[in-house]
Amino acid sequence: MLMCRDLARIGSDYIDGQLSTADNFSVKMHLLMCRHCRSFIGNLRESAQLMKGHADYHLYEEYLRRLESSIDEALKG
Amino acid sequence: MALPTERITDDSNLVSALQAGDQQAFHQAVREFSPGMLAVARYYLDPSSAEDVVQETWVNVVEAVKKFEGRSGLKTWLHRIVANRCKNRLRTANREVSSEFGEALEPGIASRFESGGRWATPPRLRLEEHAELLMENGALNDCLDKHLSALPEQQRSAVMLYEAHQHKAEDVCNILDISASNLRVLVHRARQKIYLMVEDFQETGEC
Ligand SMILES: [Zn+2]
Numbered sequence: 001m002l003m004c005r006d007l008a009r010i011g012s013d014y015i016d017g018q019l020s021t022a023d024n025f026s027v028k029m030h031l032l033m034c035r036h037c038r039s040f041i042g043n044l045r046e047s048a049q050l051m052k053g054h055a056d057y058h059l060y061e062e063y064l065r066r067l068e069s070s071i072d073e074a075l076k077g
Numbered sequence: 078m079a080l081p082t083e084r085i086t087d088d089s090n091l092v093s094a095l096q097a098g099d100q101q102a103f104h105q106a107v108r109e110f111s112p113g114m115l116a117v118a119r120y121y122l123d124p125s126s127a128e129d130v131v132q133e134t135w136v137n138v139v140e141a142v143k144k145f146e147g148r149s150g151l152k153t154w155l156h157r158i159v160a161n162r163c164k165n166r167l168r169t170a171n172r173e174v175s176s177e178f179g180e181a182l183e184p185g186i187a188s189r190f191e192s193g194g195r196w197a198t199p200p201r202l203r204l205e206e207h208a209e210l211l212m213e214n215g216a217l218n219d220c221l222d223k224h225l226s227a228l229p230e231q232q233r234s235a236v237m238l239y240e241a242h243q244h245k246a247e248d249v250c251n252i253l254d255i256s257a258s259n260l261r262v263l264v265h266r267a268r269q270k271i272y273l274m275v276e277d278f279q280e281t282g283e284c
Contacts, residue, residue: 004194005190008186008190011265012268036196039202042203044272045205046204046275049208050211051241052241053241056116056241057116067131068104071104071107
């Protein structure tokens with residue numbers, strides 16, 4: 001039987017639809033009975049959502065200028 | 078012909094402008110695509126070499142884009158070029174990216190189960206009930222930035238390409254040279270970390 005810890009291991013695979021039909025079914029069954037795991041899966045899903053707009057590297061102005069001027073050079077060449 | 082001053086929103090128009098050597102279009106593309114390109118480069122190289130590679134890539138792209146046929150999408154194409162240049166550098170320097178991935182659970186989650194595998198310390202909060210509040214919380218957003226910057230480079234790159242840039246898993250694997258299962262682990266670990274961070278933030282009000 002699928003335990004909470006097993007489910008936690010494959011939580012992202014479940015969210016992203018990467019599980020086999022059989023595993024997906026076991027997870028669904030477990031979630032029906034276990035509110036803690038329902039919270040956990042919901043939290044993982046929200047965490048993924050939160051990261052969407054955030055994970056970017058910021059370009060600092062000086063570096064941006066450097067990129068632009070090397071492109072300008074290359075365009076002239 | 079007047080230079081377009083407005084942002085080009087359509088990918089194929091942007092490609093045509095780049096192929097025509099339009100300076101404005103290049104400057105727009107640099108702003109738009111460099112963060113993702115840096116994410117790729119940082120996966121392989123130290124921060125300053127990563128910046129150099131992105132710069133070299135742009136110089137190279139000025140010519141190379143003329144032969145771009147649009148099969149893969151501009152972003153994916155750029156990311157692939159960056160990845161290849163990084164791999165070449167590593168090859169020349171005779172270095173390899175370490176690939177220690179391993180366990181799917183974050184220690185902070187793994188320790189919350191009893192030996193039988195049930196929750197001993199279950200999730201204390203349900204994020205979806207607070208989702209909108211969370212998105213608008215400036216302090217939490219800062220905290221999120223801080224934690225994301227603190228992720229190990231490989232995790233951060235993988236998460237950024239997969240979650241923020243919405244690359245398909247197979248593209249990320251290709252660009253970062255990792256197996257599908259390693260990517261799954263990197264993404265899963267990062268999500269757990271962010272969840273633990275939010276839970277902690279909600280309880281203590283501190284980052
Ligand atoms: Zn459970």
